[in-house]
Amino acid sequence: MTDLAIETAGLTKVYGDTRAVDGIDLAIARGGVHGFLGPNGAGKTTAIRMLATLIRPDAGSAKVLGRDVVREADAVRGLVSLTGQFASVDEDLTGRENLRLIAKLYGFRGGAATRRADELLEAFGLADAADRQVKKYSGGMRRRIDIAASLVVSPELLFLDEPTTGLDPRARNEVWDIIRAxxxxxxxxxxxxxxxxxxxxxxxxxxVIDRGRIIAEGTSSELKASVGSGTLHVRVMHRDDRDAARAILVRELGVDFETTHDPQALVAGLEDRSGVTRALTALEDADIGLAQFSLGQPTLDEVFLALTGHAAEEPTQDAEEAA
Amino acid sequence: MSAQSTAEEAPRAPQVDAIASALTSVERPPRPSALSASMSFGWRALLKIKHVPEQLADVTLFPVIMTLLFTYLFGGAISGSVESYIAYIAPGVMVQSVLFITMYSASTLRTDIDRGVFDRFRSLPIWRASALIGMLLGDAVRYTLGAAVTAAVCLAIGWRPEGGFLGVLAGVAVLLIFAFGLGWVWLFFGLILRTPGSVTAVSTIVLMPVLFGSNIFVDPSTMPGWLQAWVDVNPVSGLVTAVRAFMNGTPVGPELGMSLAWSAGLVAVFGSLTMWKYRDPR
Structure with missing residues (x-):
């Protein structure tokens, strides 16, 4: 018995010339949520599929709840569940039929399988849609039935592969509530x-995973602290003022300001906060109108940029997410 | 947040308390047997037929068209009349219809993989082959229907099998066993080929020479030597001969044993290949 939920050493998966997962070492404790953060194509899903025994590693080893994913794959399957883009339910069947099928496959007999299916449908707010084909579900309902299918027996470890991608904010909050439960x-x-x-x-x-490698690990605060003690966000009222504002800020604070895809924004990491008030006054004196002037912890976006040298997401996805 | 939305629309939102209690209330039952897991997957295939009855078009319309087309197209030319040809062609056209339908197993599997259902099944702690066997069991229902439709059409246009009802039944049984073996070939293709389109294309290319280069429509003695050689080694010829013997009430020769051996061989070879690929598909 081990305290670790997941333990990997040099875990690797190669597809042709691409090292989709390129030597990942993980030691993840039991309990709580462990996040695997990275852009599309970073290797998150490939790593998860190896851990869930769906594909076999090309090199390295992995233990899930103390069981080897290759040699004891069947034991691993008995302890984990998987929900995600690649582990879904049958769209042609109704919600109830899908859950009954999974229940039967876990060994529930006829009546018990139906009772378990109904209990989950009720809990996930899908009782009204139980007899509708899953292909007619909304995105949020679809994600809920996917997760419900993973909870037919209580797994010790649940893999959730991008559970909220494509969901509207309300449905996303519902999924978050489920995860917290x-x-x-x-x-x-x-x-x-x-x-x-x-x-x-x-x-x-x-x-944080990028191009098949883990490039940073820690709590959200630790990752942010690794970038600097604080970040100054400035947004000018008129985009034409940005260059002037930047010159003033660089002069007063002695640090370099970066521009982002937002044409009004300026961002800089600060080690020393003492000159901030002076800089604000200087901007006022120069008649530069400000929409935002804030000092705070860096966002994970900035962390990602600092760690990888490129942004985590395309601007369009940013906008979608902010919606 | 959750408490609020629960109060506002209790029936539609997920209920966190109920989810928590659903997690604790469950006791894990013992693992299902290999047979029971396979039957559950077979049940799934039947549910799919219930929800998407259009998918039966291939097993109902296709045999009708095949039977009418080939009987009337070739009947006069080969035997002088449809009446004398029907006894020869009816078992053959049944074999052809059913074997043609088996090919769809590959695209069914491919669709499952693409939609993500397949990974869900593979992540379950069950006997690994059961998902695929269940799929083939469900298909067996479709094959039976295809055979029944073909038989009905043949009977309607004058087929009077000498082997009687039991003879026809025995012929269909041999055919279904062979179809089960052939199904593993398509499942293997479904796993290694990437798109439903390429699956269908490759399956057709494999199936055409096997179906048409056989004794289904014409007596091989009229064929050139090289073609006769192929027809003789083609397992479908042996199958057709065996099915014909049962249905026409003539003595069943060594072709029966050969057909069963081929079926077993296909399961052994392609079943193993499929299960090997099943562990780590692309």
């Missing part, structure tokens, strides 16, 4: 996401 019950959740605020909200610890 699972954690409160003692289930370990391993969550992959490309949304920085999702990892921030849910995950106790975060592994």
């Amino acid at each position: 699972l954690v409160a019950h003692g289930t370990t959740v391993m969550l992959t996401t490309q949304y920085l605020d999702e990892a921030d909200q849910l995950a106790d610890r975060i592994s």
Whole structure:
């Protein structure tokens, strides 16, 4: 018996010329949510699929709840559940039929399988839609039935692969509530996401993954602290003023300001906060109108940029997420 | 947040308390047997037929068209009349219809993989082959229907099998066993080929020479030597001969044993290949 939920050493998966997962070492404790954060194509899903025994590693080893994913794959399957883009339900069947099928496959007999299916449908707010084909479900309902299918027996470890991708904010909050309920019950959740605020909200610890490698690991606060003690966000009222504002800020604070895809914004990491008031006055004196002037912890977006040298997401996805 | 939305629309939102209690209330039952897991997957296939009855078009319309087309197209030319040809072609066209339908197993599997259902099944602690066997069991229902439709059409246009009802039944049984073996070939293709389109294309290319280069429509003695050689080694010819013997009430020769051996061989070879690929598909 081990205290670790997941333990890997040099875990690797190669597809052709691409090292989809390139030597990952993980030691993830039981309990809570562990976030796997990275952009599309970073290798999150490939890593999760190896851990859930769906594909076999090309090199390295992995233990899930103390069982080897290759040699004791069947034992691992008995302890974990998987929900995600690649582990879904049958769209042609109704919600109830899907849950009954999974229940039967876990060994529930006819009546017990139906009772278990109905209990989950009720809990996930799907009782009204129980006899509708899943292909007619909304995005949020679809995600709920996917998660419900993973909870037909209580797994010790649940893999959630991008559980909120494509959901509207309300449906996303519902999924977050479900995840928090699972954690409160003692289930370990391993969550992959490309949304920085999702990892921030849910995950106790975060592994940042990029191009198949883990590039940072820690709590959200630790990751932010690694970038600097604070970040100054300035947004000018008129985009034409940005260059002038930047010159003043650089002069007063002695640090370099970065521009982002927002044409009005300026961002800089600060080690020393003492000159901030002076800088604000200087901007006022120069008649530069400000929409925002804030000093705070860096966002995970900035952390990602600092760690990888490139942004986590395309601007369009940013906008979608902010909606 | 959750308490609020629960109060506002109790029936539609997930209920966190109920989820928590659903997690604790469950006691894990003992693992299902291999047979029971396979039957559950077979049940799934039947549910899919219930929800998407259009998918029966291939097993109902296709045999009708095949039977009418080939009987009337070739009947006159080959035997002088449809009446004398029907006894020869009816068992053959049944074999052809059913074997043609088996090919769809590959695209069914491919669709499951693409939609993500397949990974859900593979992540369950069950006997690994059961999902695929269940799929083939469900298909067996479709094959039976295809055979029944073909038989009905043949009977309607004058087929009077000498082997009687039991003879026809025995012929269908041999055919279904062979179809089960052939199904593993398509499942293997479904796993290694990436798109439903390529699955169908490759399956057709494999199936055409096997179906048409056989004794289904014409007596091989009229064929050139090289083609006769192929027809003789083609397992479908042996199958057709065996099915014909049962249905026409003539003595069943060594072809029966050969057909069963081929079926077993296909399961052994392609079943193993499929299960090997099943562990780590792309």
